[in-house]
Amino acid sequence: MGACGSTATGEIHRAKLLLLGAGGAGKSTIFKQVRLLALEGFDDQIRSESLVPVIQNIVEACQKLVKISLKNGLPLSSATMSSSEVIRSARVSSGNEDLSSLKVAVKQIWKDPEIQKAFTLSLAESSSKDAVNANDDYFLNKSDEILTAGYVPTDEDILKLRRSTSGAHSLDFTFDPKKFGRGLDKGYSGKKNKTSHWTLTDVGGQIHERATWYEEFADLDGVVFVLSLPDYDQQSQDNRSANKLVEDGINLMLQVMRADNLTDVPVCVLLNKFDIFVKKIAASTKGISEIFPEYKGDPQNAEECAQYIEKFIHAEISKDSKVMKSFYVTQATDTEMIANIIGKIIDNISLQNMKNSGIDVN
Ligand SMILES: Nc1nc2c(ncn2[C@@H]2O[C@H](COP(=O)(O)OP(=O)(O)OP(=O)(O)O)[C@@H](O)[C@H]2O)c(=O)[nH]1
Numbered sequence: 493m494g495a496c497g498s499t500a501t502g503e504i505h506r507a508k509l510l511l512l513g514a515g516g517a518g519k520s521t522i523f524k525q526v527r528l529l530a531l532e533g534f535d536d537q538i539r540s541e542s543l544v545p546v547i548q549n550i551v552e553a554c555q556k557l558v559k560i561s562l563k564n565g566l567p568l569s570s571a572t573m574s575s576s577e578v579i580r581s582a583r584v585s586s587g588n589e590d591l592s593s594l595k596v597a598v599k600q601i602w603k604d605p606e607i608q609k610a611f612t613l614s615l616a617e618s619s620s621k622d623a624v625n626a627n628d629d630y631f632l633n634k635s636d637e638i639l640t641a642g643y644v645p646t647d648e649d650i651l652k653l654r655r656s657t658s659g660a661h662s663l664d665f666t667f668d669p670k671k672f673g674r675g676l677d678k679g680y681s682g683k684k685n686k687t688s689h690w691t692l693t694d695v696g697g698q699i700h701e702r703a704t705w706y707e708e709f710a711d712l713d714g715v716v717f718v719l720s721l722p723d724y725d726q727q728s729q730d731n732r733s734a735n736k737l738v739e740d741g742i743n744l745m746l747q748v749m750r751a752d753n754l755t756d757v758p759v760c761v762l763l764n765k766f767d768i769f770v771k772k773i774a775a776s777t778k779g780i781s782e783i784f785p786e787y788k789g790d791p792q793n794a795e796e797c798a799q800y801i802e803k804f805i806h807a808e809i810s811k812d813s814k815v816m817k818s819f820y821v822t823q824a825t826d827t828e829m830i831a832n833i834i835g836k837i838i839d840n841i842s843l844q845n846m847k848n849s850g851i852d853v854n
């Protein structure tokens with residue numbers, strides 16, 4: 493652990509940040525945002541590598557929507573059923589093949605009003621592995637464009653793409669407050685930070701991936717733990733009788749923070765997917781009070797609900813650990829917001845590590 497800059501030998505010292513959290517919480521989206529901000533955009537290779545997964549997101553979304561419709565007895569038209577056959581037999585390996593019949597089939601499926609109902613049903617039940625992803629409507633709405641020859645994925649496509657991470661991936665970057673300064677007007681001071689050097693590591697969050705997390709714990713300067721707010725009313729996939737936000741979010745975080753080499757490491761907690769949380773709260777009558785009965789605030793006020801969850805988690809972690817934690821409510825797909833948050837995280841972690849090293853920061 494230590495401050496980041498050049499060592500006596502002129503070598504660059506990089507401070508180490510690790511992203512942790514359950515599968516689908518939003519770690520890779522943050523990782524991609526840092527790449528986008530620090531390296532000034534996605535290169536051609538990342539764009540071309542993203543085309544097939546973007547198309548696969550569309551194909552899988554259609555398959556899941558047909559399945560959900562049939563499971564819920566929604567009457568699908570014969571045109572939708574035959575389009576579903578086209579989708580089932582579609583093979584996309586490069587994205588450069590003729591996609592015209594796939595394009596027609598996707599369009600037919602997505603415009604079916606019963607499929608639209610299935611989409612709404614699925615969002616409410618997002619813990620099942622058959623559920624659609626929250627951003628699938630974004631891809632389905634632009635499927636005509638995406639399934640046209642020569643399509644190049646945009647920054648937004650890459651950020652909204654769902655692809656589970658396997659193994660650990662690291663990115664060396666230079667934190668330049670000017671590049672991350674798009675959020676300056678939103679409260680990030682930028683004063684405490686000069687340019688500094690960092691390595692950010694992203695890991696897979698699915699259960700079978702977590703066994704290797706511990707390999708990344710040595711010499712860390714900070715952990716960014718990502719939780720998914722809309723999981724507040726979902727069942728855990730590991731333990732069907734438990735709540736997903738509590739079990740796969742809070743308990744997982746507490747378990748990780750007990751690791752010997754993490755006890756002194758500052759933790760930043762991101763309460764992510766706030767945009768989806770807002771939609772869920774607006775559509776529900778009881779809000780979070782079914783899961784958090786002590787919450788007595790306005791059930792329809794998403795900000796208040798998120799603040800309550802933040803206080804709840806803060807109290808849970810404080811029982812266990814005295815290390816610094818900071819909390820941020822985020823939407824990982826919003827580049828400007830994440831620029832601002834990363835600035836604050838780096839501010840906080842640098843400050844904390846200077847204090848730990850006995851440097852007077854006042
Ligand atoms: N609308 C919305 N979508 C988000 C947000 N954060 C992440 N997503 C989407 O959620 C999906 C999962 O995000 P990832 O970043 O891949 O999740 P992860 O934590 O890396 O998941 P694993 O790699 O399986 O551990 C992607 O489609 C993201 O675009 C958010 O704040 N709002």
Ligand SMILES: [Mg+2]
Pocket residue numbers: 519520521655656657694695696697
């Ligand atoms: Mg990931």
